[in-house]
Amino acid sequence: MTTDDSQAATKLRATMVSELHDLGAIRSESVAAAVATVPRHLFAPGAPLEDAYAADNPLVIKRDVNGKALSSMSAAHIQVVMLEQAGIEAGMRVLEIGSGGYNAALLAEIVGEQGRVTTVDIDPEIVERAGACLRSTGYDHIDVVLADAEEGVPANAPYDRIIVTAGAWDIPPAWLEQLSPDGRIVVPLRLKGVTRTIAFYCDGEGGLISRSYGPCGFVPFQGAGSTGRGAPVLMRGGSFAYRTSRENEETGGYETGVIAHGPSAEQIADRYVESLRRWAREHHRRGAATIRYLPKSAAVPAPSSGLIIKRHGAVVVSWP
Structure with missing residues (x-):
């Protein structure tokens, strides 16, 4: 140099x-x-x-x-x-x-x-x-x-x-x-x-x-702890729905939507959309969430809502 x-x-x-x-x-x-x-x-x-x-x-x-x-x-x-x-x-x-x-x-x-x-x-x-x-x-x-x-x-x-x-x-x-x-x-x-x-x-x-x-965004973890990428999916019987997004040229941002497949596609899509709307009403921009990690070894009971199961424990997300 x-x-x-x-x-x-x-x-x-x-x-x-x-x-x-x-x-x-x-x-x-x-x-x-x-x-x-x-x-x-x-x-x-x-x-x-x-x-x-x-x-x-x-x-x-x-x-x-x-x-x-x-x-x-x-x-x-x-x-x-x-x-x-x-x-x-x-x-x-x-x-x-x-x-x-x-x-x-x-x-x-x-x-x-x-x-x-x-x-x-x-x-x-x-x-x-x-x-x-x-x-x-x-x-x-x-x-x-x-x-x-x-x-x-x-x-x-x-x-x-x-x-x-x-x-x-x-x-x-x-x-x-x-x-x-x-x-x-x-x-x-x-x-x-x-x-x-x-x-x-x-x-x-x-x-x-x-x-x-x-x-944030990062290159995925490698080794024993690696896992495939996925997206939140709502399933019922032989039907499932998942979230998607598309650009909004008028606002310069993105719109969130739901795509569903199966014999009950319309019903399960409606349920997913209502979940998104409920989150927007009750949680979006209403204060920071509290995120807890509970390893399997912890003697703390996991709540029934806001629970995300992981390999070695669980994540619990709650709002004030």
Whole structure:
């Protein structure tokens, strides 16, 4: 990289920090300092500088033979949002699930010399690449581990914070076991076909309760915890209905609709539509929901409504 390129990168990085402030993503001095320090472009070799420092631009790192993204560097905006959700402090021990290098470097800047960052990924190529980028940028003290993140990294536990940078369908028991009693997990969790980055903290009863959440999009989790994508479906007998959407050219947004099949298609479609309307009346824009995660090991009875069954437990969504 030439001197001119280095100067251009420094300028673009400062602009990105300013944009993230304006978007309300950066809220703390520690996160601002980390983003202003770590050279994001060096973790995206080959990408144009303008792309590397675009606040809302994710960069695909690896694709499969069909062109599907297997790993990516998330947009700086969502990375910063998750860092702020995590509330990381100097001296903390942090586990990052899903390695790219850049986010781990941000974590290292925030926890400082007294803290410890461990990043884990199941893909050997991604681990090798992340390790090389971290070493070349002076972050060789970060532990880069090749493993199935379903089991966490018990050797470096317990962790004050666990940040998941891949779309997860469930929360494995190992993550809870390796989290300190007053720790926090920030995870892009898929609920009924929609992924939200949720900041969970321990509820004192063996489960987790949300502190904040917001919409996001991530490359799906790989390994033992992976699962296929789906959409909410209402079924009755030989009929089923599912939600769809289409662009509205007049508003510039989208309209939600329902498609149904089977002998009772009309009836089941009407029922689905009424469920959507009830949600809009009773919950939409009426305050934040509370999202709880109840592992199978927790001695907390699961309520009968707002329940989403998972492999290792259940999610309960409720509104005030």
